[in-house]
Amino acid sequence: MPLRHPYRHHRHSETRRRESPRPRRGKTLFDGNDPVLRERVLEIHRRLSATYGAPFPYFSDKDPLSELVSALLSHRTRNEDSRQAYENLRARFADWQALIHAPMEAVQAAIAPCTWPEQKAPRLQQVLAEVARRRDGVLSMDFLAELSPTEARLWLESIPGIGPKTSAAVLLFSRLRIPALPVDSHHHRVAQRLGLIPLELNVGPSHAMLQAQLPEHWNAQSLYDHHEAMMIHGQRCCSWRDPACQRCPLLDLCPHGQQRTGQV
Numbered sequence: 258m259p260l261r262h263p264y265r266h267h268r269h270s271e272t273r274r275r276e277s278p279r280p281r282r283g284k285t286l287f288d289g290n291d292p293v294l295r296e297r298v299l300e301i302h303r304r305l306s307a308t309y310g311a312p313f314p315y316f317s318d319k320d321p322l323s324e325l326v327s328a329l330l331s332h333r334t335r336n337e338d339s340r341q342a343y344e345n346l347r348a349r350f351a352d353w354q355a356l357i358h359a360p361m362e363a364v365q366a367a368i369a370p371c372t373w374p375e376q377k378a379p380r381l382q383q384v385l386a387e388v389a390r391r392r393d394g395v396l397s398m399d400f401l402a403e404l405s406p407t408e409a410r411l412w413l414e415s416i417p418g419i420g421p422k423t424s425a426a427v428l429l430f431s432r433l434r435i436p437a438l439p440v441d442s443h444h445h446r447v448a449q450r451l452g453l454i455p456l457e458l459n460v461g462p463s464h465a466m467l468q469a470q471l472p473e474h475w476n477a478q479s480l481y482d483h484h485e486a487m488m489i490h491g492q493r494c495c496s497w498r499d500p501a502c503q504r505c506p507l508l509d510l511c512p513h514g515q516q517r518t519g520q521v
C-alpha cells in the first residue's frame with residue numbers, strides 16, 4: 258500500500274515544531290523509538306547498504322583538530338576544492354598554531370579554492386584560537402576520545418562557528434571514530450523525500466532527529482555506513498533536480514517517489 262508522508266498533515270505548524278518537536282501522547286512526534294518508523298529506517302538502511310556495497314572504507318584518518326579544519330573548509334564547497342585548500346594550508350603553515358597567528362590575508366590566499374575564503378579564513382583562526390584558549394594553550398582535541406559522544410558534541414558545538422554537521426564530522430570522520438551521524442545536503446534531501454523528517458526541517462536540527470531514529474547501540478562504522486549510503490543515494494539516484502524514482506530501490510517506501518510516479 259502506498260505510504261503517506263507522515264508529516265504532510267502538520268505543515269501549518271512546522272515552524273513551531275522545527276527546533277523543538279512537541280510531545281504528543283507521552284512521546285515526541287518524531288520519536289526514534291516509534292517501532293514503525295524504526296523499522297522503516299532500518300529497511301532503508303539495509304537496502305541502500307546492499308545497493309551501494311557497505312561497509313564503506315573510511316576516507317579520512319586525520320586527528321580531530323585537522324578534521325575540524327577540513328570540515329570548516331568543506332562547507333558548500335566541492336570536495337576537490339576543499340581538499341586543495343586543506344593541502345595549501347598544510348604546505349604554507351608549519352602547524353595549526355602558526356595558522357592562528359598568520360596574517361589573515363595569507364590564510365585567505367591559501368584557502369582561495371574554497372567558497373567564501375574571506376569568511377572562512379577569520380573563522381578558522383577564531384575557532385582554532387578558541388580551542389587553544391579552552392585547553393590552556395594546548396592546541397589538540399585528542400581529549401575528546403575520553404568523553405561520551407554527547408559530551409564531545411556539546412563541547413564542540415559550544416564553540417561559535419561549529420554546528421551539528423561539523424561536530425559530527427569531526428567525531429566520526431577523524432581517527433577518533435566516535436559514533437555521531439553527519440547529515441549533508443544529499444542525506445538531508447533523501448530523508449525529507451522518504452518522510453523521515455518534516456519537509457521544512459533544516460539540515461542543522463535534522464541531525465538530532467535522524468540519529469534518534471537509528472539504534473543507540475550502533476557503532477561508528479554503522480553510522481558511517483548509513484550516512485555514506487544516504488549520501489551516495491542522493492548523488493546517484495535521488496538527485497535534487499530529477500530523482501530516478503522508477504529505478505530506485507526505495508520506491509515502495511517513499512511518499513515523494515510514489516507521488517512523482519503517479520502511484521498515489
Ligand code: SF4
Nearest residue numbers: 495500502505511514
Ligand atoms: S523514490 Fe524517488 S524521491 Fe524517493 S528516494 Fe527514491 S529517487 Fe528519491
